[in-house]
Amino acid sequence: MTLMQIKSPNMSVDLLSRPKCSECPIRHRAVCSRCDADEIEQLEQIKSYKTFAAGDPILWRGDDLTYVASVVKGVATLSKTMEDGRIQMVGLLMPSDFIGRPNRKTIEFDVVAATEVTLCCFQRVPFERLLATVPHVSQRLLEIALDELDAARDWMLLLGRKTAREKIATFVEMMVRRQHVDGLGLDHEPLVLPLTRDEISNYLGLTLETVSRQLNALKKEGVLQFVDRRRFEVIDMAALHAASGDDSDGGVLC
Amino acid sequence: MTLMQIKSPNMSVDLLSRPKCSECPIRHRAVCSRCDADEIEQLEQIKSYKTFAAGDPILWRGDDLTYVASVVKGVATLSKTMEDGRIQMVGLLMPSDFIGRPNRKTIEFDVVAATEVTLCCFQRVPFERLLATVPHVSQRLLEIALDELDAARDWMLLLGRKTAREKIATFVEMMVRRQHVDGLGLDHEPLVLPLTRDEISNYLGLTLETVSRQLNALKKEGVLQFVDRRRFEVIDMAALHAASGDDSDGGVLC
DNA sequence: CGTAAACTTGACAAATATCAAAACTGGTGG
DNA sequence: CCACCAGTTTTGATATTTGTCAAGTTTACG
Incomplete structure (x- = not known):
């Protein structure tokens, strides 16, 4: 059992029923959006859907990052907490947004389901291999990261001024x-x-x-x-x- | 003459003398750090050093992005301005940091030299081609972007709380x-x-x-x-x- | 030197936080 | 179906932090 599962008692893993990528609502926007049929097939091998109830923790700061994921449905929050309890949310994850950081064993903030959330999870290590071999995945992930960075900078203007x-x-x-x-x-x-x-x-x-x-x-x-x-x-x-x-x-x- | 040159009268372009990458102080940290000798050679083809005096604008919001670049020496600021003049700096670029966004014609903030700055500039379009063909470049750029994103999120905590x-x-x-x-x-x-x-x-x-x-x-x-x-x-x-x-x-x- | 820019200092104002209490809402069980 | 409870939200009074405005002071540099 993974850390993620221990921390999230209400999480339901749905290993056997893997919804078809072709019918996925975020097929054209998520990390897989550039992939052709063959590449989708490879992703399908390492994917599994997981759902979380509103309020459930998805990942805790410092947790072992066994999965990375795309948000399929629902809203998750990404936040940092100071020692004295002050909290700053640093991201709001909505459908097609990406969770996790390839080539890192842990992340530096908490991810919590704000509404009921469905994730399309990829095992981290196999995903990293795809990243190295399938340019369509890494290109799209770069684009997603740069979009996130732009959004973070807009938020910095909001927070500061x-x-x-x-x-x-x-x-x-x-x-x-x-x-x-x-x-x-x-x-x-x-x-x-x-x-x-x-x-x-x-x-x-x-x-x-x-x-x-x-x-x-x-x-x-x-x-x-x-x-x-x-x-x-x-x-x-x-x-x-x-x-x-x-x-x-x-x-x-x- | 590019917009960048018009906006930056003191910029000095040094097209002929391209310092050797092997002697570059940021060789092991910048976007080129994963490249082997052959790949460095390709980058060397499209690179040119430019220097800016303290206070000079490097890129203006909405400018045509003809170059992307790595900071070699000095410090540049990256900031957003509201209509009424409020300013929020959203990044401080120091040696090995990357400027610009591949696959975008413009950027959404101003970049200004805070001290004297030396940039290693790559023409944007050829750089984008390398990005598509040389995984060592795109992998490193992804890592740089994700590091920037982490830093931006730390700064969000600072600004908000x-x-x-x-x-x-x-x-x-x-x-x-x-x-x-x-x-x-x-x-x-x-x-x-x-x-x-x-x-x-x-x-x-x-x-x-x-x-x-x-x-x-x-x-x-x-x-x-x-x-x-x-x-x-x-x-x-x-x-x-x-x-x-x-x-x-x-x-x-x- | 002299001057402009950068920085410091002080008095005061304004925005937002803090603390406290009341009102509302949605759900639960009688 | 209703009453109640816990959690959420609203509202009010007050405190605190930081911003604003206005002089001064220092510093770098011509």
């Missing part, structure tokens, strides 16, 4: 964008905040009280409308974008 | 560490802050006044000693590390 209001608006806007991409939020289905106020505060470098206040401010101003604590609709997209502090061009249009 | 004092102490500690690696600071040579107070404040998400106050606090406490505004010595390494807010293990020992 944006006001509480701008942070909240940026976060909500990001939820809107990513849920469009995932094809959820079919037209007028309400959008979802996959995180609690506390988790949002850890993502934005704020306290949960400030998150609550700013979210309610946007509600009172008629920018957002909430159907319950998690689900909302954007009433005034332009105002939301204006509040984010990001460049005026681009955001609203695409 | 650390106090002004912790930010300053972390920054100073980082200067100590990186200057040891570069083999500068030969034993009891004083260490150097390669940035002004203002630049440090943009790196740490503070104001220059707060940087000045915290630096002077560490001086008054006898943790640091300054020989001039840029050069300093660490008197009490343990106190410095304790002030950084990082885990007690590791830091001091290695």
Whole structure:
């Protein structure tokens, strides 16, 4: 039994039923997206689906990294904790995002399922071999890493320089964008905040009280409308974008 | 003439004299570090050294990315600017660090020489071809990108959760560490802050006044000693590390 | 020297955190 | 079906940190 399994009692491994890659919702975006049929076959050999319930730890800091994985469904958080308990989330993993670091035995942060999460896991060592032999995998992984790096740098601007209001608006806007991409939020289905106020505060470098206040401010101003604590609709997209502090061009249009 | 040259009047291109890779101070750490003699030869074909004076822009946001490069000598900053002028530095590039993004025509931030900088530039398009054909280059670049990502995430913790004092102490500690690696600071040579107070404040998400106050606090406490505004010595390494807010293990020992 | 840039220092303001309490929500079992 | 409970969220009062503004001071360099 792996460390990962010990730490995650609710994790269910689904070794025998390996869903077909051809029907995978992230087939065209994940680390496998450049692969041809033959290469997919090789990946299929070392893959297994695992699901985690909301709140379950997926990987703990310093854990033996026996698997790397792609997020197929759901949202996972990636965070760092200081000795005195201060927490900073350093990534929000959504479908097609990659977990783990090839050629490293451990990772330096905690990964936790925020919602129910389905992962497509690859055994690390065989995956590293593929990385060395299948350029389509390593090329795509490089691209994913560079995209993550760009995203991390945008987040650094947010954490270092944006006001509480701008942070909240940026976060909500990001939820809107990513849920469009995932094809959820079919037209007028309400959008979802996959995180609690506390988790949002850890993502934005704020306290949960400030998150609550700013979210309610946007509600009172008629920018957002909430159907319950998690689900909302954007009433005034332009105002939301204006509040984010990001460049005026681009955001609203695409 | 490239955009880069227009924007950087003081840049000096040194197309004819291509220093030997075998004598390069970053030969064993940069993007070329895994290459054998034959592969180095290929890189040598498309490389050229360029130097920039302190303060010169190297690449401007949105610029046509005709080159990617490795930092050979000196320090460059990588930063993002908001419409109203707020600045957040998102990276500090030191020897062996990589500049640019293959398969992208532009980058999303400004790169500026903080000290005099020497770059080993590779024409982007030929470099991309090497990336596709020489695994030793793409493997190393992936590793560099993942290291950058780890560093960016550490910085996110700093920006989101650390106090002004912790930010300053972390920054100073980082200067100590990186200057040891570069083999500068030969034993009891004083260490150097390669940035002004203002630049440090943009790196740490503070104001220059707060940087000045915290630096002077560490001086008054006898943790640091300054020989001039840029050069300093660490008197009490343990106190410095304790002030950084990082885990007690590791830091001091290695 | 003289001047501009970099840095320091002080007084005050503003944003956000902290602490405390109340209100809400979703789920559970009677 | 309802009441209750724990966890989450909201709201309010206050404290703290850091930012802002405004002089000064030092330093590097011509």
